[in-house]
Amino acid sequence: MKIFDTLSRKYKTIKNPQANIYSCGPTIYDYIHIGNARPILLTDTLIKFLEFKKVKVNFLQNITDIDDKIISKSLETNTPEIELTNFFKKAYLKNLKELKVRMPNQIVCISDEIKLMQSFIDNLIINQSAYETKSGIYFNINKFKSEYGKLSNIKVDDLISKTAEDFFEDKNLKADFSLWKTTNVGLNWDFHKQKGRPGWHTECVTLIDNYFNHETIDIHIGGIDLQFPHHENERIQFLAKNNKELSYIWMHNGHLTVDNVKMSKSLNNTTHLKDFIQTYGVNVLRWLFQTTHYKQPINITDDLLKQGVKFEDKINNCIKKLKQWLIINEAKVEEQVDEHILNKFDKYMNDDLNTPQVLMLINFLISNINKEDNFKIKILQFNTLKIILQVLGFSFEFNLNVDDQIKMLYLKQKEHILNKEFVEADQIRAILIKEGLL
Ligand SMILES: Nc1ncnc2c1ncn2[C@@H]1O[C@H](COP(=O)(O)OP(=O)(O)OP(=O)(O)O)[C@@H](O)[C@H]1O
Numbered sequence: 001m002k003i004f005d006t007l008s009r010k011y012k013t014i015k016n017p018q019a020n021i022y023s024c025g026p027t028i029y030d031y032i033h034i035g036n037a038r039p040i041l042l043t044d045t046l047i048k049f050l051e052f053k054k055v056k057v058n059f060l061q062n063i064t065d066i067d068d069k070i071i072s073k074s075l076e077t078n079t080p081e082i083e084l085t086n087f088f089k090k091a092y093l094k095n096l097k098e099l100k101v102r103m104p105n106q107i108v109c110i111s112d113e114i115k116l117m118q119s120f121i122d123n124l125i126i127n128q129s130a131y132e133t134k135s136g137i138y139f140n141i142n143k144f145k146s147e148y149g150k151l152s153n154i155k156v157d158d159l160i161s162k163t164a165e166d167f168f169e170d171k172n173l174k175a176d177f178s179l180w181k182t183t184n185v186g187l188n189w190d191f192h193k194q195k196g197r198p199g200w201h202t203e204c205v206t207l208i209d210n211y212f213n214h215e216t217i218d219i220h221i222g223g224i225d226l227q228f229p230h231h232e233n234e235r236i237q238f239l240a241k242n243n244k245e246l247s248y249i250w251m252h253n254g255h256l257t258v259d260n261v262k263m264s265k266s267l268n269n270t271t272h273l274k275d276f277i278q279t280y281g282v283n284v285l286r287w288l289f290q291t292t293h294y295k296q297p298i299n300i301t302d303d304l305l306k307q308g309v310k311f312e313d314k315i316n317n318c319i320k321k322l323k324q325w326l327i328i329n330e331a332k333v334e335e336q337v338d339e340h341i342l343n344k345f346d347k348y349m350n351d352d353l354n355t356p357q358v359l360m361l362i363n364f365l366i367s368n369i370n371k372e373d374n375f376k377i378k379i380l381q382f383n384t385l386k387i388i389l390q391v392l393g394f395s396f397e398f399n400l401n402v403d404d405q406i407k408m409l410y411l412k413q414k415e416h417i418l419n420k421e422f423v424e425a426d427q428i429r430a431i432l433i434k435e436g437l438l
């Protein structure tokens, strides 16, 4: 499969029978919003497709439960950090369940691996890629001037004038980022005779380094806003410690926007995922993300959401009609699939997850199924549609088998309608709606 790699700015191919994948998880100081769900569902679609292709996936995700934003929220709301992060961790895991994602093989909270981070940092100090000052421990960018900035196409000299990293007098270079912050505010640990906590970039890279045995992973995923400084800083630390690339492919998703502005907590323009799911359901969200190539931004509008609801209705109606058709024609469901269409699906997905093209294929299949009279072709196409929808993570009532009693009721209801016995027909109608046949 071909995927665009942000580092080389080229398409790269995933060929191995096994893939190690890391996706930056959320910082848990609030409910996640639907923008945050974009990298989650991108990772899910990618993994479901790779597994469909029989690739064995090992997927690791972190949960950032040590962070400045968490400390601020804890102070603001007068809630202990641990209470706060426990609450939002539970909410996050519930979100993953509701999204019906392929769960990570491991989910690791940063606070459970502080020792690992300390030993990772010690490694960098020993090989002079990091240095200690009063305010903390910093990465020594001077040592990697030719490598640093490659992922985000930034030159170190430009960075020094632009960087937003806090400027501490005791850093060698303004752009040197912190691996460990000396502080006694918020949760902290003893390290090098000072109290402090790890920096965010070190949190992620340490997990990757440890859980994937210091080897280059296959795919690293995250939103485009993380490309710099977060991913740049992850990459350079891994390179400094292991003298290898962190990831073979860096995959970045575009933003979900509102009025063409990034959906973001700090801008107060978010819709919490839990609220979206309650109003629209997960299928509409998956559809929304698949309408556009994952690298492109998506601007969310009421009109777009209406189209998503229509898409879901269209599939539900197709399934209902097919069930009715099977009853009337006393036909049995068969297993065959349309290999030609599946090959097309494969081709589009192999092409850097071209989901917009796959959605067109789905629409084509639905209209074919609806108008097809030939029993074999109709079922063949439905089976193919079902596989495609499942790989894309959609949930529908795919089982076409109908209980004998419900079949009889359906036939009876048709008879009542024919005889103009509308009261009786309506009574049965309510049952049939409940059973998903009407
Ligand atoms: N509007 C968005 N569209 C797509 N992806 C997003 C959006 N906002 C955040 N992400 C992604 O969600 C993931 C989790 O990020 P993180 O927890 O750092 O979010 P965040 O930066 O706190 O969100 P916010 O920007 O709202 O403060 C990251 O991969 C990030 O790139």
Ligand SMILES: [Zn+2]
Pocket: 023, 024, 025, 204, 205, 230, 234
């Ligand atoms: Zn990360």
